[in-house]
Amino acid sequence: xxxxxxxxxxxxxxxxxxxxxxxxxxxxxxxxxxxxxxxxxxxxxxxxxxxxxxxxxxxxxxxxxxxxxxxxxxxxxxxxxxxxxxxxxxxxxxxxxxxxxxxxxxxxxxxxxxxxxxxxxxxxxxxxxxxxxxxxxxxxxxxxxxxxxxxxxxxxxxxxxxxxxxxxxxxxxxxxxxxxxxxxxxxxxxxxxxxxxxxxxxxxxxxxxxxxxxxxxxxxxxxxxxxxxxxxxxxxxxxxxxxxxxxxxxxxxxxxxxxxxxxxxxxxxxxxxxx
Numbered sequence: 001x002x003x004x005x006x007x008x009x010x011x012x013x014x015x016x017x018x019x020x021x022x023x024x025x026x027x028x029x030x031x032x033x034x035x036x037x038x039x040x041x042x043x044x045x046x047x048x049x050x051x052x053x054x055x056x057x058x059x060x061x062x063x064x065x066x067x068x069x070x071x072x073x074x075x076x077x078x079x080x081x082x083x084x085x086x087x088x089x090x091x092x093x094x095x096x097x098x099x100x101x102x103x104x105x106x107x108x109x110x111x112x113x114x115x116x117x118x119x120x121x122x123x124x125x126x127x128x129x130x131x132x133x134x135x136x137x138x139x140x141x142x143x144x145x146x147x148x149x150x151x152x153x154x155x156x157x158x159x160x161x162x163x164x165x166x167x168x169x170x171x172x173x174x175x176x177x178x179x180x181x182x183x184x185x186x187x188x189x190x191x192x193x194x195x196x197x198x199x200x201x202x203x204x205x206x207x208x209x210x211x212x213x214x215x216x217x218x219x220x221x222x223x224x225x226x227x228x229x230x231x232x233x234x235x236x237x238x239x240x241x242x243x244x245x246x247x248x249x250x251x252x253x254x255x256x257x258x259x260x261x262x263x264x265x266x267x268x269x270x271x272x273x274x275x
Contacts (some may be wrong), residue, residue: 076217129194
C-alpha cells in the first residue's frame with residue numbers, strides 16, 4: 001500500500017463509497033482532510049495522489065471513458081483533469097484508505113486500499129472475476145481482492161430490467177453454496193466466473209460483472225464498452241483475419257512459385273549460353 005493524499009476544496013471528503021440507501025454500508029477507517037487554502041477556483045476540485053500535477057474537477061458526461069485508477073470503463077460521473085484529460089471514477093477518486101466489515105468479505109475485518117496489484121501473478125477481483133489492473137481493496141489477512149466499483153455494490157440490487165430485487169448469491173467456493181453452475185446470465189447470456197446476483201422465485205441470474213454497470217454509469221447511459229461488443233462483430237473479425245491468412249498464404253505460395261520458375265529459367269538460359 002502506498003502513501004497517498006487526497007485534498008478537496010471547499011468541502012471535506014466523506015470517505016465513503018457511493019452505495020445505495022438500503023445498503024450494508026462498510027465502515028471507513030478515516031475521513032480525508034481538506035486543504036484549507038490555496039488551489040483552484042472550481043467548486044469540488046480535488047488534488048489526487050495519482051495525478052498530483054493538476055487538480056481534478058467533477059464532471060458528468062454520458063460518454064465512455066477509461067478510469068486511470070482502476071483501469072476499468074465508466075460513463076457519467078467522474079473526476080477529470082481539464083488540462084490533460086486524466087480521468088477517475090468518482091468512487092476511485094474518493095475511495096477511503098480502508099474498509100471495515102465489508103459485506104462481501106465477512107471472513108476478515110479489514111480491506112486496505114492498494115494503488116497497484118501486488119505479486120508476480122495476475123490477480124482477479126473476487127466479486128466480478130475480472131483482472132485487477134490498478135486500484136483495489138485487498139484483505140490484510142488473505143488474498144481477497146476487489147475493484148473499488150465492485151466494493152461499491154451491495155448485497156441487494158435493484159435492476160430495472162427485472163421486477164424483483166436481486167440478492168447476492170453465496171460464494172460458489174463456500175460450503176453450502178446453492179447457486180447452480182449451469183445458469184446463463186440474463187444480460188450477457190454467457191457463463192463466466194465471479195459472484196452472481198439472483199432472484200430465487202424467478203430463476204433470474206445476473207453476473208456481478210454485469211450488475212456493476214449500474215454503479216459505473218454504463219447501464220444508465222446505455223454505453224457498451226469495447227470488450228462487450230456484438231458477438232457477430234467478433235465472429236466477423238475472426239473470419240476476416242482467417243481469410244487474410246488464407247489469402248496471404250496463397251499469395252506467398254504464388255510468389256514462391258514465380259520465384260522458383262524465374263530461377264529455373266535463368267539456369268536454363270545460362271546452360272544454353274555455355275553450349
